[in-house]
Amino acid sequence: MPDQIRLLVVEDVPQVAQYVRGLLNSQSAIKLLDVVSDGSRVLGLIGELRPDVILVDALLQGRVKGMNLVAQIHQSGLQVPVIVLTVPQQPVVADPGNGVHGVLAMPFTGYELISRLQQVNQTAQVADNTHLARMITIFAPKGGVGKTTLAFNLAVAIGQLPMKTVLIDGSLQFGDMRALLKVPMEAPSLLDLPTDRIAESDLADVLWRDPSGIDILLAPPRVEMAEMVTVRDLEKTISLLRRVYEVVIVDTPAVINDVNLAFLDTSDTILEIVTYDSTAIHNTMVVADAFRMIGYPPTKVRYMVNRADSTGGFDPEVLNRALGRVPEHHVSSGGALVVRANNEGIPFVLADPDAQISQDIARAAAELMVRPAVAAARR
Ligand SMILES: Nc1ncnc2c1ncn2[C@@H]1O[C@H](COP(=O)(O)OP(=O)(O)OP(=O)(O)O)[C@@H](O)[C@H]1O
Numbered sequence: 001m002p003d004q005i006r007l008l009v010v011e012d013v014p015q016v017a018q019y020v021r022g023l024l025n026s027q028s029a030i031k032l033l034d035v036v037s038d039g040s041r042v043l044g045l046i047g048e049l050r051p052d053v054i055l056v057d058a059l060l061q062g063r064v065k066g067m068n069l070v071a072q073i074h075q076s077g078l079q080v081p082v083i084v085l086t087v088p089q090q091p092v093v094a095d096p097g098n099g100v101h102g103v104l105a106m107p108f109t110g111y112e113l114i115s116r117l118q119q120v121n122q123t124a125q126v127a128d129n130t131h132l133a134r135m136i137t138i139f140a141p142k143g144g145v146g147k148t149t150l151a152f153n154l155a156v157a158i159g160q161l162p163m164k165t166v167l168i169d170g171s172l173q174f175g176d177m178r179a180l181l182k183v184p185m186e187a188p189s190l191l192d193l194p195t196d197r198i199a200e201s202d203l204a205d206v207l208w209r210d211p212s213g214i215d216i217l218l219a220p221p222r223v224e225m226a227e228m229v230t231v232r233d234l235e236k237t238i239s240l241l242r243r244v245y246e247v248v249i250v251d252t253p254a255v256i257n258d259v260n261l262a263f264l265d266t267s268d269t270i271l272e273i274v275t276y277d278s279t280a281i282h283n284t285m286v287v288a289d290a291f292r293m294i295g296y297p298p299t300k301v302r303y304m305v306n307r308a309d310s311t312g313g314f315d316p317e318v319l320n321r322a323l324g325r326v327p328e329h330h331v332s333s334g335g336a337l338v339v340r341a342n343n344e345g346i347p348f349v350l351a352d353p354d355a356q357i358s359q360d361i362a363r364a365a366a367e368l369m370v371r372p373a374v375a376a377a378r379r
């Protein structure tokens, strides 16, 4: 059951524990992970069991008393909401500022228990989402137009602003970032993240810390492993990264499939790379139609013309007419600088910040971060 709420109960009175177990029998909305009677074990168990909500008896005895445990969980920064279980004679006030996200007074029905758990879980998720990172997915319906090169350099340029930036290698089959950075086969990938409640501490072991200052979540090392990545796990990973970072950049392959749609759906901005090339423009039009059908607002997509100075005899006006607007960003050809930087696995924006192409990327990075359209699209 993917959407089950994972519950940890801290209760030292066997009858009450039995009562709660009974209420949660034969229902599937809540998954009871464990009932523990020793409050001092709870902080350790949170990392292990990854509960979505913890139910704590206010009258818990032992080394760590009930309300002390609530305070400990709150101060731990683990950000797991707590419901306090109490008796009418000992009222407890719900106060998220003090780590009490909900209260249940004995006796309560199964319906009351489950709906309180759902409400607290829901509120916690909404609160989580209020300061989410901005997410930009680099996309193109045609291969080889520069997505990976631009995604990497743009992420580094945004990191220089400075903003805490993570780059997701969304080209799951071929792992373009792996190739570009020449990371060893055994470097961990997004498949190494746990699939249940992912915690911030899991990220440290899995992310590739690039010398350029950004963190990179690599694709699996082998083609066939791409199929092991589910949209659901991916969404959880994205949601965690958006809580930990200020900006999430995604490099994608030139396909429209479930995984790419998951990236595109959750993005604030789709940065679509176009070139002066009739196939690229044709495919861009087809995709614009598809995006309209899906219901993406036009402001969600921003166009970036790559190699904008090499029109190859193409009239830019043809592109503008096809897109129905002037593209928002233009990036020049970088020639040997790009080839050299890519071969060395370093970003050209750091190798030669004064080059025209580096300046173009720096400008795009700044514009992408300030443009109100980004915030508007998110709303
Ligand atoms: N502005 C540019 N100036 C010079 N070379 C560029 C530029 N943009 C991209 N390239 C070169 O074009 C090639 C393809 O780029 P890249 O791999 O980034 O494209 P892609 O869209 O990610 O391809 P794929 O569809 O295979 O994922 C690379 O060799 C890269 O160095």
Ligand SMILES: [Mg+2]
Pocket: 147, 148, 149, 171, 176, 252, 253
């Ligand atoms: Mg690529």
